[in-house]
Amino acid sequence: KAGVTQTPRYLIKTRGQQVTLSCSPISGHRSVSWYQQTPGQGLQFLFEYFSETQRNKGNFPGRFSGRQFSNSRSEMNVSTLELGDSALYLCASQSSNEKLFFGSGTQLSVL
C-alpha cells in the first residue's frame, strides 16, 4: 500500500507570492490533516478535512487555506507569503483505527 504522497518536495518562493501544496492520502483514508513544522514553534496543526469538509482548524491566519477533493486528495494554499512561512509542511491521513500516517512533507523556503 502506497504511503502519503506530498508534492512538491521542495519549493522556493518570494515574499508576496502564493503557493499550493498537494497531498495524496493512503488509499481508503478519508481524513487529511495538515501541519506546519518550524524550528521555533515545532509541529503545529493547521486544519483537517474529512469527506471534502473542513472538520478542524488550528490557529493560523486566513492566508492559510485548504480543500479536499472527492478522491480525498487535498491541497493547501498559502497566499501573500511571508518570511515566517518558511517551514516543513506535513500532511497526514488517518486510518480507520485513527492512527495518523504522515508524508515526508514539502519544504517551503520564502525569500
Next chain:
Amino acid sequence: LAKTTQPISMDSYEGQEVNITCSHNNIATNDYITWYQQFPSQGPRFIIQGYKTKVTNEVASLFIPADRKSSTLSLPRVSLSDTAVYYCLVGPFSSNTGKLIFGQGTTLQVKP
C-alpha cells in the same frame, strides 16, 4: 488535550536500552498515550499506543503506571538509526479527528 512534559534531549550508546519518560498529570479517563518518532526532514511515524499497564510491539514497549500520570517508552538495544525526535501525545482514542497536539519532543542521540 492533556499537556505532556518530556526531556528535551537524551544521549545513549548503541546496544543500550533507552527509556524516555513522559509526564501527563492531567490525563483524562478516555485519553490514550501515543508515541511518534520523527527523523529529520520526514513526517512523524507512529511507534506505539497504550491505555494502561504495558504494551509491546516489534519496535518498543510502553509502560503506564496505575495512575496514568506518566508513561515510559522503552527502546531495546538502540542502534544509530534510532537517533530521532520522539513525541509523546495524549488524547482520546476515538477523537474522530486528525488534530494532534505535539509538544517539543525528546531528541535522542545514539552514539557508536
